[in-house]
Each structure stands twice: as C-alpha cells, then as structure tokens.
Amino acid sequence: MKKYIAVLLLFTCIFGLSSQAAAQKSVPILMYHSIDEFKGSGIRDLYVSPKSFEQQMRYLKANGYTLLTFERWDEINKVEKPIFVTFDDGYKNLWNAFSVFQKLKDDTFQPAGTIFAISDFITKPKRLSGPELLEMSNSKLFSIQSHTATHPDLRNTPNSEYELxxxxxxxxxxxxxxxxxxxxxxxxxxxxxxxxxxxxxxFAVTVKPGMFKETGQPNELYRMPRIFVTYDMTLKQFAEALHK
Ligand SMILES: [Zn+2]
Structure with missing residues (x-):
C-alpha cells in the first residue's frame, strides 16, 4: 500500500511539474531608446516616433497584455500576456512615452515601463533630470532602473563597482x-x-534578440533577450514580433 501511494505521489509530482512547464510563457521584453521623430542625426533605429509608439501601446491594450516592471517579475506566470516595455539611455524625449501612457491609462489598462537611466548623464541637457525621473517614478507608470554610471563596456571597465x-x-x-x-x-x-x-x-537585460523563456539555465535572469522595436517597424511587424 505504501509503495502504491509512493508511486501515485511520484506520478502526481511528474505530471504536476510537466503541466507547470507547459504553462510557462514566453515573455517579450521590448527595447526602445528615444521616443521622438527621427530628424536625421544619430541612428534612425534608436528612435520610434510618438505616433508609432502610441499605436503599439494601443495594440497591447486592445489585445489584453499586462505591462509589468521588474519589481513584479514573480507575476509573469500569473497574469494575462505579460510584457515588459523598456527604454535605454534615459532621454528627455521619453516624456512623449509618459504622455502616451497617461492617455491610455484607465480602469482596464495600467501602462508600465522601465527606464534604464545612465546615472552620470542625468545632468546632461538631452537626458531626463533627477526631478523628472522622480516625477515619472512617482506617477507609478515608470520604474527607474540602471544602465550604469557612464555607459562603458562592462567587460573592460576598470571601475565596475562605481558603474554597478x-x-x-x-x-x-x-x-x-x-x-x-x-x-x-x-x-x-x-x-x-x-x-x-x-x-x-x-535581473539584467541584453540586446540579444528574442523572447525570454524560463528554462532553469544558470543565470538566465542575467542574460535576458529583448525585442528591438525599430523606427520603420509596421504595426503588423510589431504584432508578429510578439509571437516569434
Ligand atoms: Zn545604452
């Protein structure tokens, strides 16, 4: 009898684990830089126009996505269609993203984004200032996270403690x-x-293209891939990228 129960428990365990594995989702982590019109200087694909960004966020809203930030990582297997919207480099033009989020926010949809700011660049004219970052953080629409102090190649910097x-x-x-x-x-x-x-x-995110999938690999939370949203991406291509 004991043996029978043990076998039964083992089966429950295996079945339980496999169904849990099957339930694991692919989680898209979108990567943006500037939310602004591209006017010819710099790299075109480091911009997404405010109009395209709004269409993309409207798509997420209309299709039942849950926008998460890293503080809520544990919810990836609990919420409907989890997705992360991230912005690198902390440009001032992310105020355009702030406007879109405020416009789309309602009882059914809570926008949320992660700004990876470069802490020593906060005083530069084109970057979000300390008070601006605080206002965005206090709005609960943004989580402010780190993109290091000076944006070096971390493999070679002599000041990694300062950077991290x-x-x-x-x-x-x-x-x-x-x-x-x-x-x-x-x-x-x-x-x-x-x-x-x-x-x-x-957590740490990379620029490796793809969706995050929990596999139990060592350090998987420190090598997370992202989906690079580019300037000329159509809404159809954007939607397809969420399912690759
Ligand atoms: Zn960067």
Whole structure:
C-alpha cells in the first residue's frame, strides 16, 4: 500500500511539474531608446516616433497584455500576456512615452515601463533630470532602473563597482525606490560581468534578440533577450514580433 501511494505521489509530482512547464510563457521584453521623430542625426533605429509608439501601446491594450516592471517579475506566470516595455539611455524625449501612457491609462489598462537611466548623464541637457525621473517614478507608470554610471563596456571597465553599485545607489537616492535591474551598455557582458552584476541586481537585460523563456539555465535572469522595436517597424511587424 505504501509503495502504491509512493508511486501515485511520484506520478502526481511528474505530471504536476510537466503541466507547470507547459504553462510557462514566453515573455517579450521590448527595447526602445528615444521616443521622438527621427530628424536625421544619430541612428534612425534608436528612435520610434510618438505616433508609432502610441499605436503599439494601443495594440497591447486592445489585445489584453499586462505591462509589468521588474519589481513584479514573480507575476509573469500569473497574469494575462505579460510584457515588459523598456527604454535605454534615459532621454528627455521619453516624456512623449509618459504622455502616451497617461492617455491610455484607465480602469482596464495600467501602462508600465522601465527606464534604464545612465546615472552620470542625468545632468546632461538631452537626458531626463533627477526631478523628472522622480516625477515619472512617482506617477507609478515608470520604474527607474540602471544602465550604469557612464555607459562603458562592462567587460573592460576598470571601475565596475562605481558603474554597478554607484549607479544603483544614485538612482535609488533620486527615486527612493530599489534599483534591481540592469541593462548592459551595448549589451556587452561575460561571465565575470554577470558575477559582479549579481552582487547588486536581480535581473539584467541584453540586446540579444528574442523572447525570454524560463528554462532553469544558470543565470538566465542575467542574460535576458529583448525585442528591438525599430523606427520603420509596421504595426503588423510589431504584432508578429510578439509571437516569434
Ligand atoms: Zn545604452
């Protein structure tokens, strides 16, 4: 009888695990930089126009997506269609994204984005200032996370503690909220960078294209891929990218 129960338990366990694995979702993490018209200077694909951005967010709203930030990571297997909307480099033009979020917010849809700010660039004219980051953070529409202090290649920088710990502390002092996620500048990382990042962060995103899928691989939360949303992407291509 005991043996029978043990076998039954084993079966329940295996079946339970496999059905849990089957339920695991692919999670798109979108990557944006500037939300502005491209006017010819810089790299076209580091921009998405405010109009396209609004269409894309309207698509997510109409199709039942749940916009998450990294503080709510544990909910990826609980909510409908989880998705992350991330912005690298902390440009001032993200105010355009803020306007779109405010416009689309209602009882059925709570917009949320993650801004990966470069902590030493906050005083530069084209970047969001400390008070602006605080206002965006307080709106609950944005989570402010780190893109290091000076945007170096972390594989070669002599000041990795300043880049990782220093930027985290500076951003936390601005928003009063924990900084738990890092975007590697240029997407560059190696095993040593991951080991150091783990001292200060729970998550790190790359620029490797693709969807995040939980597989149990070591350090999978420190090598998360993202979907690069480009300037000329049509809404159809945007929708397709969410299902690849
Ligand atoms: Zn960057």
């Amino acid at each position: 710990k220093g930027s985290k502390e500076k951003l936390e002092s601005i928003t009063g909220k924990p900084v738990i996620a890092l975007a590697y500048p240029f997407g560059f990382f190696d095993d040593r960078v991951i080991a150091e990042t783990k001292n200060y962060y729970k």
